Amino acid sequence: MDRKDKVSTTVIRRLPKYHRYLEELHEKGVERISSNELSQLIGFTASQIRQDLNNFGGFGQQGYGYNVKDLQNELSKILGLNRVYNAVVIGAGNLGQALSNYKGFEDVGFKILALADVDKEVVGTEIHDKKVIDFDDLKSFIKEQDVHIGIITVPKEQAQKVADTLVESGVKGIWNFAPVDIEVPNHVIIENVRLNDSLFVLSYFIKEEELRQEMERRQKNK
């Protein structure tokens, strides 16, 4: 392995941004870019960009920079995007429906095969061409259809139970939208989307900015 022991998650969480900007550049027909030019676009320092990328290999060339298409490709591979993931959404509520209908995920290789719910009213129906299966049948569905990812959009009270079922069924990863910390064995990857937390952080900074403006005003009136 030419890869270093382990790359910090701080770095990993920056990779999607590189990926996105390089895709954009590629679409625009840009062929090469230096860490300096990329720095100005993306807002990281050139030094950081070079450090980040060198965690995974020397993708650049001295005196030239980086080939946009190649680098984008490498990033796709690093992120594990050169394949298709099968997914199931558990919880056919509003969020679950929205996610299962979002075309953007399929475009990048995440295929939502079905939704699952406990509500007998919706079980058996179709939502945007996707079947809603019975939660009781989830386990067998996951095994038969080779589902890799479970997407949890159920209320927080049910989230752990759903996660347990997913783990038993053998999914590799869980994308969790429920606002709780879920316990899973080490070999199952969990990625949380904390909508509430994000909103709270927004709230914090709005409050801070209001305070700042208030102080500024007072300063002036003195």
Add this chain to the structure above:
Amino acid sequence: MDRKDKVSTTVIRRLPKYHRYLEELHEKGVERISSNELSQLIGFTASQIRQDLNNFGGFGQQGYGYNVKDLQNELSKILGLNRVYNAVVIGAGNLGQALSNYKGFEDVGFKILALADVDKEVVGTEIHDKKVIDFDDLKSFIKEQDVHIGIITVPKEQAQKVADTLVESGVKGIWNFAPVDIEVPNHVIIENVRLNDSLFVLSYFIKEEELRQEMERRQKNK
């Protein structure tokens, strides 16, 4: 001000988690907790917990710990949650509808007043009791209704234009779900929700875990 100059965003992004755990404890009837006990629940070190909280004041008491209810209350204030924010969702697609129907936001003081869209087909209709207004009327709506937050759920191509309109209309913050970096003046707070990025990170770690398991298997067979 007894508050330090500026608290790092690293700390700020941990606050919602404290808030959540303390709420849980409070609901369970727990009255007091030490940084050590909280550490075991929440997974941060006791030292970090004390450091974090002391950015905002000495909420604890030597020999006793922290009063759960009081601390939770303080955190609410710090996060700016002791008030109501009015919000509008721009983009009445699936995600926009899901967000505007999610009760959890209103419960914590974020009131979604309406949706806005350009599609004349949906403009004028109601989605979950919320009016869909014409994007052209957004500016006046925001001013009349004292909207603080704009929630962007439009496709990435339109996101900047929507943001510009929101800024002109005087919103204080933008909650952006479009997968682009939006430019706004400094006094407007922007908080991004990067669903794609989150999914990519999940993908990365699934791939890594697969590699790990593969290596383990090879090791054994040697």
Add this chain to the structure above:
DNA sequence: TAGATTGTTAATCGATTAACAATC
């Protein structure tokens, strides 16, 4: 008072930035 636990300072660790030799 004795025991517990904070608030805070100091030490360590990790991440970012700077610098520059290597090299295309």
Add this chain to the structure above:
DNA sequence: TAGATTGTTAATCGATTAACAATC
């Protein structure tokens, strides 16, 4: 070859952890 720009090492900065005196 000369100029540009990487890959990488060293320096700096910031965040986390450890330690302990202050104090309830």
